[in-house]
Amino acid sequence: MSKQERTERNERRRGYWSYRWKDYSTGYLFMLPWAIGFAVFVAFPVGWSFFNSFNSVRLTGAGFTYTWVGLDNFRRVLMEDNVYPIKLVTYFQEMLLIIPLILIFSFFVSLLLNQKMPGRAFIRAIFFLPVIFATGQVLMELFGQGAGKLPFIEQYNLEGLLRQYMGPRLAEPMLNVLSRAVIILWYSGVQILIFIAGYQTIPRSVYEAIRIDGATPWESFWKITLPAMVPFIGLNAVFTIVDLFTFPFNPVLEQVRVNMFHPQFGYGYASAQAWIYFALILVLLGIALGLTYRSVVKRGAVVR
Numbered sequence: 001m002s003k004q005e006r007t008e009r010n011e012r013r014r015g016y017w018s019y020r021w022k023d024y025s026t027g028y029l030f031m032l033p034w035a036i037g038f039a040v041f042v043a044f045p046v047g048w049s050f051f052n053s054f055n056s057v058r059l060t061g062a063g064f065t066y067t068w069v070g071l072d073n074f075r076r077v078l079m080e081d082n083v084y085p086i087k088l089v090t091y092f093q094e095m096l097l098i099i100p101l102i103l104i105f106s107f108f109v110s111l112l113l114n115q116k117m118p119g120r121a122f123i124r125a126i127f128f129l130p131v132i133f134a135t136g137q138v139l140m141e142l143f144g145q146g147a148g149k150l151p152f153i154e155q156y157n158l159e160g161l162l163r164q165y166m167g168p169r170l171a172e173p174m175l176n177v178l179s180r181a182v183i184i185l186w187y188s189g190v191q192i193l194i195f196i197a198g199y200q201t202i203p204r205s206v207y208e209a210i211r212i213d214g215a216t217p218w219e220s221f222w223k224i225t226l227p228a229m230v231p232f233i234g235l236n237a238v239f240t241i242v243d244l245f246t247f248p249f250n251p252v253l254e255q256v257r258v259n260m261f262h263p264q265f266g267y268g269y270a271s272a273q274a275w276i277y278f279a280l281i282l283v284l285l286g287i288a289l290g291l292t293y294r295s296v297v298k299r300g301a302v303v304r
Contacts (some may be wrong), residue, residue, distance in 0.1 A: 006217075049271045057267035073272035083261075084273055087251045092280065098184065099240050103233065106188040110195035111225075128193060130186035167186050187243060191236040198232035199225075234292025238285055252277050 021028075053074070056067040077084060113124050163171045202224065210220050246253075256277070260270035 022254055049274060052268045053271035053275050055268045056270075059266070066268075069268070071271050072288060074276065076269065077272050084252075084255050087255055088277065088280070093251065095241075095244050098244060099237065101184050102188055102191065102240050102244075105184050106191035106236065107195055107229070107233070109188065110192045110199070113192065114196055114199045124196070128189040130189055138193050152303060170268070186238070190239060190243075194232055194236055194239070195229065198229050202228045230292060230295045234288060234295075237288040237292070241284055243282065245277075 054068065054070055056069050056073075058065045058067075101175075110125065113120060113127070117123075207220055212223060215223070244262055250296040252273075256270050256273045259273060260267055
């Protein structure tokens with residue numbers, strides 16, 4: 001390549017970046033505070049945690065001491081720990097039951113709240129109020145007082161029946177879900193609003209056209225409403241997964257916090273536990289996004 005060609009290429013490159021900067025500079029400036037906060041408060045702690053997971057970290061009088069152990073922390077978590085894997089599997093079983101229940105409940109409640117009725121705005125506000133008031137500390141206090149339990153579990157001896165006919169392995173996560181059934185109501189406010197916003201994207205003319213063709217409301221739901229709501233179902237699935245896996249009663253995170261300050265384990269071992277937990281959540285998010293994307297593409301809503 002000649003000198004003139006290199007000069008022309010560099011000028012085109014500078015012109016391209018100048019054009020990009022003029023078009024997007026305002027957006028970049030608005031993103032700058034977030035980028036700084038992310039780098040300082042998220043990226044650095046996450047990177048430090050990842051580094052710790054490959055080390056044996058001890059807190060001494062002289063500060064932190066690091067001893068490189070490679071994958072030994074991960075091996076110990078998966079092969080030697082008798083508590084963490086059980087809590088991890090049990091909690092994932094519970095969440096795989098609660099997440100579909102929240103999505104189904106919020107979907108059908110939002111479908112009702114999307115209808116024209118007196119006091120519709122007031123009823124929507126009632127369903128959203130738990131999102132405002134049910135913070136982590138409030139939830140802990142309410143559940144500590146037994147507000148999250150359903151009385152019919154003890155009234156009809158449901159625990160004994162489940163253990164008798166389903167076995168302890170399946171009964172335990174189901175009982176834990178039932179004991180936290182109020183979560184389905186309290187953790188559905190945002191999802192209901194997202195679904196209601198999704199209904200507004202469906203043109204009314206489509207419903208009018210299918211009604212003229214003689215379709216019943218049941219057929220219009222399966223042919224129009226549900227396919228159009230698939231992207232919003234995926235969005236709510238991702239939101240619910242992230243929300244519930246940072247739940248204040250999360251026994252997995254509690255185990256990580258306990259081991260972090262345990263003299264036998266320390267920061268390195270606890271970091272390995274946290275990264276295993278994080279990796280499983282990423283897999284679950286990837287499955288939810290993949291299924292949503294495939295459903296949308298199959299219906300021709302995405303142009304590739």
